[in-house]
Amino acid sequence: MRISCAQVVQQIGCPYAAKKKLVEIDYPTNLNDKPFPKKGKVPLTLQGCSFCDVARDKGFGLTLSTSTVLRQIARLPEDEEGRKIPFELVNENSVASLAPLLSAIKDSQIRISQVNLVTRADWLLKAEPRLREALQLAKFLKVRILLAAVGLESFSDQILRNLNKGYSVETNVSAIRLMRRLKEEFPENFLYATSEGAGHGFIHPTPWDSPRTLGEARAFILAYGLNQDILPPRSTPLIIHHACALGEWIRRLEEEEGLKLKRSGSIIEWW
Template sequence: MWKGKMNSKKKFVIITGYFKGESYGLLGPQMAATVISDNSEYEALVVGVTNEDDKTDLITALENHFSGTRMVIGFSTLGGRPDLFDLAGELKDKGAVTILAGPQANVDFKGEVGHDRFDHRFKGMSDRFTFAIQGPVQQILPILESGLDSDISEFDGVLSRNKDGQIKENRPAPWEDQWLSKVDWTNIYRLKGTSFARMPITCGQVLQQIGCPHAAKERKIQIDYPADLANETGPKHVTIAQKGCSFCDVAQDKGFMGAVGEEAVKSQMACLPEQADGSRVAFELINESPLPKLDRVMELACECSLELSQINLTLRADYFLKGQENLKNTLEKAQKKNIRILLASIGFESFDDTILKNMNKGVTRQMNLDTIKTIRDLKPKFPCHFGYLKEEGANHGFIHPTPWDTPDISKEVNLTIDMYQLAMDILPPHSTPLIIHHASGLADWIRQIEQQENIQFERVGTTIAWWQHKRLV
């Protein structure tokens, strides 16, 4: 077990949310730790923290790791967990430099729109963090070089709060391939007792595209009132401007920034850990529309003399239908190279057109069903090299409950599930309740309803509890 004695460099820890019993890599935090270690006087590592981890043991492990030196701790990919936000505040109070980074760092630092006028809205986390940084990791390098005690309020991507409580926010630097080319997959650890143990990675990630094409264009959409309020007031809707799915906070965070260069993709694949047979571990290809360029990924691996084992895809149903011929051609090549293609997650989300419309998914119930028919037809043709089943590791998107559920909608969805036997191979063991982040499109929807109907929805950390509201007098 590693006890925290690495070398004479200063130390930097990135804390991130994690799930118990897993062994997957985290590209964002691990790539950030790699960039910091390679380009500064700090040695960085990532610590995945589960809900079950003991906070006292974690703090002791951090104290042991830093060995009396100043704690510099980043927080990224927190998944809205209040315990990790509280941990940041506690560590800050102990004198640590705590840095909020990753998706939505800027809005989580600043707080919900209008929180200065409405007391019930999310106040932000600027009191828990020394500063926040939004955007690519290389922005942290000049800050670390500055010594962290000087005025960092002018650096790219930084959000800082002055002594009067005012927050200053700087525009982030652009994403550049040179900082997206390398990741050390050995730099992630888990808590073991009161120290950190290195965690082996069985599934990595390769970034091929930043953001989602569905979030490239803003449009005005109409979202229905929640079903319980519609029953009170009659059918109503709210109009908002939206990029991408209305529930997606990442669409708000990144939008669509285009492709990563091929040399960077090749370099990332070369960083993947080797398995006993010499092939690389399975990896998730981060690209919301991967099928047109999927065979090119295999070609790039061949150019580097890399043997791939499995490529996991996360994509939308409409992008699947548009790229299904590309997939068939790629599967024929994958079969010859003994590479497995797993549809790890297709974002079906619902099988009702009203709910899909309110989510601004850009797909219909029929598109979802056509996608399922196509992948079911493909499976017998490539039984060993094509996967989509739950038991093969897939976890397809199915959001339920939602604010728009009615007895009629639920009845029709259940009929669809039974008629097409979706529980057999498509639906996950448990659905995911609709989560509304305070900076998503649906948060704008909620805030308009609050003002129009003189009600308040409860805030739970960084999210809005759409199922819990009270009418004001």
């Protein structure tokens, strides 16, 4: 079997899931494909994004040493040119640690082809100087850096709040602008667009959709031309797993409002 992409673990869990926060999540505007008439809020203490079961399962575990990460990379299969095949660096804040890792890869004379990264939009912005440093190194090493998934999730502040994303639409705009600027500066080494293999997080539909949130998202997508490079061909509906914080939200709602939603395996079907 030919393996074309691998995973290299650098971090277990997510630093954002280490923070506890009391959040009030809105009642839905629609459930079971019907408008939901009541308004209210469900208070919950959350760790990480409300839809994320990584946050609930693992919290923030640990970061592995550079030598452990290098050992994993050294064991990857090679492509026809003798370089390690593309790999995803499993680290929710991978952008910040990329430059030191590339430097260690250079020193150990391992030849790599492509590193795929996943990040939150706010951490991407915060790590901009370190990402530039990493891209300079990538240029020198003739390596591609694919920003494979940035957690944009929504273009409505209300929905981002209910997802406990911890940032606003403004942060998403700045992250999109930064990705486009970096592409101009490092056209050969920086990949971020859907056509280049990225699949940025966009959760839609959600139980909080309304004519207002839909209008905001539509206007935003048009104004910033997001269909050209940022949006996946299809959005992902909000999936509520039993284990994530929204599982707790919907079970509380069922109890308070005398409802019973359908279960399908590990999923609670709100649609």
